[in-house]
Amino acid sequence: MIRRCLWLACAVLLLLSTASSAQSISARVESPVDRETGDVFDDLETTTRSAERALTYGPRDTRAADSEGMRPFGANLFTGGFRSVRAAGLNPTYQVMPGDQITIRAWGALELDRVLPVDAQGNIFIPQVGPVFVQGMTASALNREVEQAIGEVFTDNVSVYTNLQGVQPVAVFVTGFVRQPGRYAGTPSDSVLNFLDQAGGIDPASGSFRRIEVLRQGQRIASVDLYRFLLNGHLPTLQFEEGDTILVAQQGAMVSVSGEVAASHRYELSGTQERADALLRWVSLNPGVSHALYSGTRDSGPFAQYLNLADLRRQDLRAGDELVFTRDQRDPTILVQVEGRFHGPSRFTIPRDAQLLELLDSIPVDPRLADVHSISIKRQSVARRQRESLEESLRRLETTYLGASSATVVEADIRVKEAELIQDFVARARELEPNGRLVVAEGGRIRNVGLQDGDIITIPERSDSIFVSGEVVVPQAMVYRDGQRVRDYIDRAGGLTRRADRNNILLARQSGEVVDAANAQLRPGDEILVLPAVPVKNLELAKTLAEIIFQIAVTSRVALDL
Known part of the structure; x- marks a missing residue:
């Protein structure tokens, strides 16, 4: 019991410390109410990265390997490939040596077909001609020399062919x-x-x-x-x-190179020191590399500098220096994509400071077919934050309830069933992908937000249907009928299942907005999402699960049941 109390006390102190540090970080981040959610997320990420960078000598590179574990450049050169297969023939500049074998064929006035060795004096002995000095001659000059020697004895009607057949090992x-x-x-x-x-x-x-x-x-x-x-x-x-x-x-002076390169290696300098420009001749940089973290030790002590490539090339490198290359240059343009009902190209390269309405003005649409009042944006940064928020909720659920103790056997049995329920629910929840939808349609108008690289702008098609999903007997799509209520469509879908939560029915708009069906007017193209009830007796656990189910419905448009 004493140990449990001590453990709880430590946990409370840890939670208070975490909450205090989170509050201090939040207090330094300005989040004006009139800015978009995605922009606030981006500012928070930028502030965090800036704080990290202030504690280092440049960007933190997660791919940089330990210099002690890097192999020297060229270490994979010798794997047996050069000795396993001998080259056929000789190089063109090969010079005849004692011990080589030369094939000589002559016809006409002299009939000869012999393989003659080159003796220790560098001569070959041709029958009826005598010794001929051939040492040091190339294969191309050998035939001329032998033909000339035979021609001095047999002046007419003699043809000669020579070939360097074998060489002395x-x-x-x-x-x-x-x-x-x-x-x-x-x-x-x-x-x-x-x-x-x-x-x-x-x-x-x-x-x-x-x-x-x-x-x-x-x-x-x-x-x-x-x-x-x-x-x-x-x-x-x-x-x-x-x-x-x-x-x-x-081995001479070595410099470690890692980061945005084809492969991390240790490179050998040509002397005790060498200009970085000379070393970079051997390094294969990835496209877009703009800077490098240059660090090492000199007589005055350790140093580190964050330099662009032009400045780095002028530096003198010495033994033990390290170079970590990175892409740290903002492209003046971004690439965005358009999907849905429109005319023209689907991808646009635009200035980094471009606004949504500026782009929409250049995209032709047919207002009879496109629902221009329900435009939305799928944004990568929003999807990441949605994923992080969901993951944090799931971790909190596991930490709070899977490790809880039980006072009685009956309570222990209940805890076991609840644990199985939670583990299955968490596993299925982690497989879902948040849509990263940023809602920009508000009151029939489109807010003019700044665009980001990778944004996908959705211009939905006008719809005359209503889709009913979640805890209904027969999930299906139906034709929209003016004047019908949410309850009418649910009845047409066979009614609610026994697991349905009658007080938790949502409307998912084409614009990405998700609202409570009890307080909203039904529109063509809406999806009626009936969430499941939480089948647990623990009120606190039921409340936590209901919040996560709602969170999943908003970010993924899925009614995840238990």
Whole structure:
């Protein structure tokens, strides 16, 4: 009992604290009575976002990954794809080496069809001709050299064809910051990537993708920057020799890049520092990116700056810096859609400060077919707030009644039944989607509200029917008859069911407005919505459920029963 009292006391203090903080936030938000509901919602969201931004060095980016968990740019390069399939043939600049096999065919004055090896001196020995030096020649020059040598002995009626058939394999050392340093076999025309892939690839935690050297007898013969290969397909063309060494340097200064990019990576700088403009050559930004949160540490301590792209490109980046890109630029235009009964296009690009009546003046309609006095707007921000409000009501319902204690066995049985009822009701309520309808029709006039990006303006068709739904025997649509009351249409639909709440019948207008049927005049196109009664004995629970059922009916035009 003591624990329960302490728990209740803590809960009361928590509720009081929450209410106090909510009141202080609300007190700072101005909400003039003559402004639209959607605009008030937007102002509240804007105020909240502004308050959050004041506590940070720029926009909060929920997609930004932890820099420690980012992989280096190019880490997925070495997955076995370069060593699994050897290229067919040789590159055009390949030079003949000792050990290569050359096919020579001659006909006419000399009949010859032989495969001749290149010896250690770089010669091939052609029968009846003698040795011919071919080392260092390209495949295209080889045929001319052999034909000339044969032509010096057989001056007339000789045709010659040569082909570099096979090459001598070479063994190349791969060392430095790779996964498996060692000596690997290949052909002289294989690429650096082939040997690196055989060594397991560059170690992503410590190896450099930008500083790779090819050494021959201790001298550098080529430098490789894999960033240029990844983005531009550029790779030096080399001819490896026996005993060459591929050396991967230690990883250089790294900068983390995340946010509105194709993929979050850590990028290696070309030196200890580098202009951001040079780094951005390798980064694929998403369309519309305008700013970046630039942070890091210098001798004076940590820093953070929120810069547009032009200013960012002039900054010097160093090891440990972070860049979080974002789209933070308001488009001067917005896109709205029109649905219903009208003529012309259904989508309009308009200025951001455009008003509803300005747009409606440019849309041709036939007043005999379109109900221009029942225009409404479906707005995304209103739908979000309706969803949040419904979710809060459902959470409050679960918290209040599902965790309540019971004093007797009978009361416990009642609580169990009520809990099952509530859980089923909450599950079905969460599946409903609020319509986000903003009512702009008032007293036969349309209020001139500001439009927002994504708004859908509904111009309904004139209707001569009445739809009866909810807790009636046969929900159906009927022809409107002047002078008939709500009760008459319900009777024509078979009357109320046993679950109906006779005191809770609503009228849903074509304009999106929902009113009490007892205090409103029936119009063509209205929907009569009969809400269900709440079958629980707990008066407080019944009241809460009735409020939520009414809330669902207004936002979704659904009479959700229990």
